[in-house]
Amino acid sequence: MTLDAKIPAGPMAEKWDRHKFDMKLVNPANKRKFTIIVVGTGLAGASAAASLGELGYNVLSFCIQDSPRRAHSIAAQGGINAAKNYQNDGDSIYRLFYDTVKGGDYRSREANVHRLAQVSVNIIDQCVAQGVPFAREYGGLLDNRSFGGAQVSRTFYARGQTGQQLLLGAYQSLMRQVHEKSVKMFARREMLDLVLVDGKARGIIVRNLVTGEIEKYAADAVCLATGGYGTVYYLSTNAVNSNVTAAWRAHKRGALFANPCFTQIHPTCIPVSGDHQSKLTLMSESLRNDGRVWVPKKQGDTRSPEQIPEEERDYYLERKYPSFGNLVPRDVASRNAKQACDDGRGVGESGLAVYLDFKDAIKRIGQDVIKEKYGNLFQMYEKITDENPYEKPMRIYPAIHYTMGGLWVDYNLMSTVPGLHVLGEANFSDHGANRLGASALMQGLADGYFVIPYTIGHYLASTPLPKVTTDHDAFKEAADNVQQRINALLAVKGGRGIREIHRELGRIMWDDVGMARTEESLTRALSRIPKLREEFWHDVSVPGSPDNLNQSLEYAGRVADYLEFAELLALDALERRESCGGHFREESQTPEGEALRDDEHYSYVAAWEFQGVGTRPTLHKEALVFDEVHPTQRSYK
Amino acid sequence: MRLNLKIWRQAGPNAAGRLVDYVADSVSTDMSFLEMLDVVNEDLTKKGEESIAFDSDCREGICGTCSLVINGIPHGPDRGTTVCQLHMRRFKDGETVTIEPWRARAFPVLKDLIVDRSAFDRIIAAGGYVSVNCGGAQDGNAIPISKDIADAAMDSAQCIGCGACVAACKNASAHLFMSAKISQLALLPQGQVERQRRVLSMIEQADAEGFGSCSNEGECEAVCPKEIPISNIALMTREYVKAVLAAK
CATH class of the missing domain: 3.90.700.10 (Succinate dehydrogenase/fumarate reductase flavoprotein, catalytic domain)
Structure with missing residues (x-):
C-alpha cells in the first residue's frame, strides 16, 4: 500500500483555494439523496453534522452520551487560536502555520497545517455569528490573550469555558438541523463496527446503550469524530467515557493508525x-x-x-x-x-x-x-x-491530556478506507508530535465547519456509490461480529473487576510508555500488555445482560479494545528511535538532556496496518517534506 | 470511614424501583462522591452482581452529565457544585446517605439513577439558537458588543444543562434552564432577529414535554451548580409577555 496524502499542487498559500475549485460539487438538488453518518458530537462531529445538514445532506449523527452537548470538547478551558491579527502584533496566517509546524516538532503535514491556519479566521466569525459570548474589550471588540508561550496574542476565549461555549454553539446549530429534519440524532449509541461494501465505508453497527439492541445504519460516507485515546493510561484529564473503540474498530477494518505514540x-x-x-x-x-x-x-x-x-x-x-x-x-x-x-x-x-x-x-x-x-x-x-x-x-x-496520533487521513480527511473520513482529535494530521495550547478547538471546528463540507462533496460526486441497504450481507457479518464479542465478554465470568484491569493497564502505560521511554521499558510493556489482555479474557467479570442498559458491558468493551490498542502504541514508541515533541526516548537526547530528533531517519508519519490481534502490524511510511518551515532543534537553556 | 447507602435501584423504565441498602467501607475523605460509588460498583462487579447505573463523564463539573439527588438535594449538600466535584470529606463516618435519580415526569428513569433528559435537547431544537448557516458570517469584530452585555450573556450561557433545576422544583419546571439560553441570546445583538419566535417556541416545547410552570420558590437557583440566578426567569417572562403581545 502506498500512502497518497493527495496534497494539492501549487504554492502553499494557494493549495486550499485551488483545491476548493478543483473539487467536484454535488448539485444542491442531489445532496438530500446522499446519507452521511457522523459519529461523535464534540467540536468536530457537531460542527460537521450541522454543516452537512445545512448543505442539504441527509445526516445521521451518533453519540455515546445522553445528549450531544456533553462531548468532552466541553471541558477545554483556555481558548481557541485564530490568525486574525486583531491585536496588530504581527500575527498572520503564515505565522500561525509556522508556529504550529515548529511546535509540532516537525512531524505534521505542512499543507494540512497551512489550511488550518487559513480557516482559523473563519471559525471565529462563524462562532460570533452563532452568539458565542467571547470575551470583549470595553470598546466592544473581541479580546485576545497570548497562550502557551506564543509571542502574539491570538487566543480568543470565553472565560475559562471556551470549549463549553464553542461546543454549545455547534450543538445548537446541530439541534437546529435536527429540528429542520436534515439531521437525525441518535444519542446513547456506541459505534462498535464499521461496515465495508466493495471496499468502501457504507455504514456502521451501533449498540443502543439503553435497550442493548444492535442497530445497523447504512450511508454513502462515514465521518468519525470520536476523539482521542488518552484514557488508555487509565488516569488522564479526559472524560471517563472517552475511548478508542470506534477508531480502533475502524482500524481493524483497514484504516491505518498513524503515530499512536504521540501523546501529550x-x-x-x-x-x-x-x-x-x-x-x-x-x-x-x-x-x-x-x-x-x-x-x-x-x-x-x-x-x-x-x-x-x-x-x-x-x-x-x-x-x-x-x-x-x-x-x-x-x-x-x-x-x-x-x-x-x-x-x-x-x-x-x-x-x-x-x-x-x-x-x-x-x-x-x-x-x-x-x-x-x-x-x-x-x-x-x-x-x-x-x-x-x-x-x-x-x-x-x-x-x-491530549493525543496527537490518530487514524491516518489524506488532505481530504479521508482514511485509507474509501468513504471513511476522520475529524478532530481522532485523526493524526495537524499537530505533529506536540500540540500547541488553544489549537485543539481550532482543529476540531476547522475540520467540521470548513474542511469536510467541501471534501466529502468531492468524494460523493466522484465515486460510484450504488445503493446499499442494511440488508446487505456485510451488515449481517458486522453485526454478528459485534454480537459475538459482546457474548464473549459476558461469558468470561471471572473474578477480576474491569476497572482493576484498566488501572493495571494504565500503570503499565504510564510507567513504561509514559513521559520518558526507553528500549527496555517499551520492550517490557510489549510483553506485559498481551499478558494482561489474556488475563482479561480469562478472568474479567462483566455482570448483567446484553439486552438492556449495562454500563459494565460498555466499559468492558472499551477496556478490551484498549488492551489491543495499547500494544500498537507501545510498538510505535519502540520503533520511533528518536525523541520528538511529546515522545521522549531517553536514548535520544542532547548532552543537556533535551529531546533530540533524528530527521534523517524518522521524518515520516508512521501509519500502521492491522494484521490481527497479537500479530505485528505492518508499517507504512508517509515521508514528511518541509518546503516552508525548516526543521531546527529546540533549546530552552 | 464507613457509610450506609440507600440507593434507588430500578431495572428499567417500566419496572418498579426501590431503595436498596449498601455499605461503603474504607471510604477515603479524598474520594469524590462518584469515586466512592465506583468502589462500591467494583466490589459488586467482582461478585458478579450488576453495578449501580449512574451517569457521569467529565468529572470536572462542566459536562452536566452527573445527576444524583443526595439526601434530597440535587447534586448534594455543597452549593455551586456538581456531584462529581463533591468530596467525601463532606460526610461523617457512620452517616446514612440516600441517593436517588432526578425525579420529574419529563425525565423518565431509564435505569437505577439514570434518567432520560432528551426533553432538554428538544427544547433547544425548538429555538435555542441563532439561525445562521456556516459560511456567510461577517467579520467577528463587525458587531461590537459592550463588555457588560457580553459578560452578562456569558453569565447566562454557563448553564451546563444538567437538569438539577427541574429536579429541585416542586413543579418540575424547566424555566431556569430555558431562561438561561433565552437570556443569553436576547442580550446579544446576534439573537435579536429571532428573539420573539425563540421564546414562544421554546416555552411551547417545554409545556409539551410535561415540565411545570414557575412559582418563584427559587429552589432551582439554590441547587444550580453554576449558580445561575432566577433573574434569568424574570427576563424570560418579560420576553414572553412582549412576544405574546406582539403576536396579537
Whole structure:
C-alpha cells in the first residue's frame, strides 16, 4: 500500500483555494439523496453534522452520551487560536502555520497545517455569528490573550469555558438541523463496527446503550469524530467515557493508525490521591508564571514543606534552565517532575508530586493580586485537596491530556478506507508530535465547519456509490461480529473487576510508555500488555445482560479494545528511535538532556496496518517534506 | 470511614424501583462522591452482581452529565457544585446517605439513577439558537458588543444543562434552564432577529414535554451548580409577555 496524502499542487498559500475549485460539487438538488453518518458530537462531529445538514445532506449523527452537548470538547478551558491579527502584533496566517509546524516538532503535514491556519479566521466569525459570548474589550471588540508561550496574542476565549461555549454553539446549530429534519440524532449509541461494501465505508453497527439492541445504519460516507485515546493510561484529564473503540474498530477494518505514540502530557495537574481516583484534574498552565517548582534536596524527606529550609530545597527548573526557569515547555516541565520523583524526592503521601510554591510571589506582589489572577484555580485546588494553596505550596504532577496520533487521513480527511473520513482529535494530521495550547478547538471546528463540507462533496460526486441497504450481507457479518464479542465478554465470568484491569493497564502505560521511554521499558510493556489482555479474557467479570442498559458491558468493551490498542502504541514508541515533541526516548537526547530528533531517519508519519490481534502490524511510511518551515532543534537553556 | 447507602435501584423504565441498602467501607475523605460509588460498583462487579447505573463523564463539573439527588438535594449538600466535584470529606463516618435519580415526569428513569433528559435537547431544537448557516458570517469584530452585555450573556450561557433545576422544583419546571439560553441570546445583538419566535417556541416545547410552570420558590437557583440566578426567569417572562403581545 502506498500512502497518497493527495496534497494539492501549487504554492502553499494557494493549495486550499485551488483545491476548493478543483473539487467536484454535488448539485444542491442531489445532496438530500446522499446519507452521511457522523459519529461523535464534540467540536468536530457537531460542527460537521450541522454543516452537512445545512448543505442539504441527509445526516445521521451518533453519540455515546445522553445528549450531544456533553462531548468532552466541553471541558477545554483556555481558548481557541485564530490568525486574525486583531491585536496588530504581527500575527498572520503564515505565522500561525509556522508556529504550529515548529511546535509540532516537525512531524505534521505542512499543507494540512497551512489550511488550518487559513480557516482559523473563519471559525471565529462563524462562532460570533452563532452568539458565542467571547470575551470583549470595553470598546466592544473581541479580546485576545497570548497562550502557551506564543509571542502574539491570538487566543480568543470565553472565560475559562471556551470549549463549553464553542461546543454549545455547534450543538445548537446541530439541534437546529435536527429540528429542520436534515439531521437525525441518535444519542446513547456506541459505534462498535464499521461496515465495508466493495471496499468502501457504507455504514456502521451501533449498540443502543439503553435497550442493548444492535442497530445497523447504512450511508454513502462515514465521518468519525470520536476523539482521542488518552484514557488508555487509565488516569488522564479526559472524560471517563472517552475511548478508542470506534477508531480502533475502524482500524481493524483497514484504516491505518498513524503515530499512536504521540501523546501529550500536561505538567500542572492535581496529583493522584489514591487507587480510587478516576480522573485527573488539570489546572491552567498560567500558574507557572508565578509559582516556583521545587522538591526537597534530600531523598525521602517527609517533613512538611514549611519545615524545609530554603537551602534544602531544589528549585530544579530554575537550576537547570536558567533562562526559561519555571516556564519551560510542557514536555520539559513534565519530564523533570517525573525525574525528581523517580529520584525519590517526590512529595505528598504517594511521593508522586512536586511543589508549586506561591510564597515568593505572594511576598512580591501580595495575596490580593495572586487571588485576582488565579482565585478560581486556587479554589478548585482547595476543593479537591482540602489544602489552602495560599499557605501551603500546591502539589502538582503531570497527566495525559491530549493525543496527537490518530487514524491516518489524506488532505481530504479521508482514511485509507474509501468513504471513511476522520475529524478532530481522532485523526493524526495537524499537530505533529506536540500540540500547541488553544489549537485543539481550532482543529476540531476547522475540520467540521470548513474542511469536510467541501471534501466529502468531492468524494460523493466522484465515486460510484450504488445503493446499499442494511440488508446487505456485510451488515449481517458486522453485526454478528459485534454480537459475538459482546457474548464473549459476558461469558468470561471471572473474578477480576474491569476497572482493576484498566488501572493495571494504565500503570503499565504510564510507567513504561509514559513521559520518558526507553528500549527496555517499551520492550517490557510489549510483553506485559498481551499478558494482561489474556488475563482479561480469562478472568474479567462483566455482570448483567446484553439486552438492556449495562454500563459494565460498555466499559468492558472499551477496556478490551484498549488492551489491543495499547500494544500498537507501545510498538510505535519502540520503533520511533528518536525523541520528538511529546515522545521522549531517553536514548535520544542532547548532552543537556533535551529531546533530540533524528530527521534523517524518522521524518515520516508512521501509519500502521492491522494484521490481527497479537500479530505485528505492518508499517507504512508517509515521508514528511518541509518546503516552508525548516526543521531546527529546540533549546530552552 | 464507613457509610450506609440507600440507593434507588430500578431495572428499567417500566419496572418498579426501590431503595436498596449498601455499605461503603474504607471510604477515603479524598474520594469524590462518584469515586466512592465506583468502589462500591467494583466490589459488586467482582461478585458478579450488576453495578449501580449512574451517569457521569467529565468529572470536572462542566459536562452536566452527573445527576444524583443526595439526601434530597440535587447534586448534594455543597452549593455551586456538581456531584462529581463533591468530596467525601463532606460526610461523617457512620452517616446514612440516600441517593436517588432526578425525579420529574419529563425525565423518565431509564435505569437505577439514570434518567432520560432528551426533553432538554428538544427544547433547544425548538429555538435555542441563532439561525445562521456556516459560511456567510461577517467579520467577528463587525458587531461590537459592550463588555457588560457580553459578560452578562456569558453569565447566562454557563448553564451546563444538567437538569438539577427541574429536579429541585416542586413543579418540575424547566424555566431556569430555558431562561438561561433565552437570556443569553436576547442580550446579544446576534439573537435579536429571532428573539420573539425563540421564546414562544421554546416555552411551547417545554409545556409539551410535561415540565411545570414557575412559582418563584427559587429552589432551582439554590441547587444550580453554576449558580445561575432566577433573574434569568424574570427576563424570560418579560420576553414572553412582549412576544405574546406582539403576536396579537
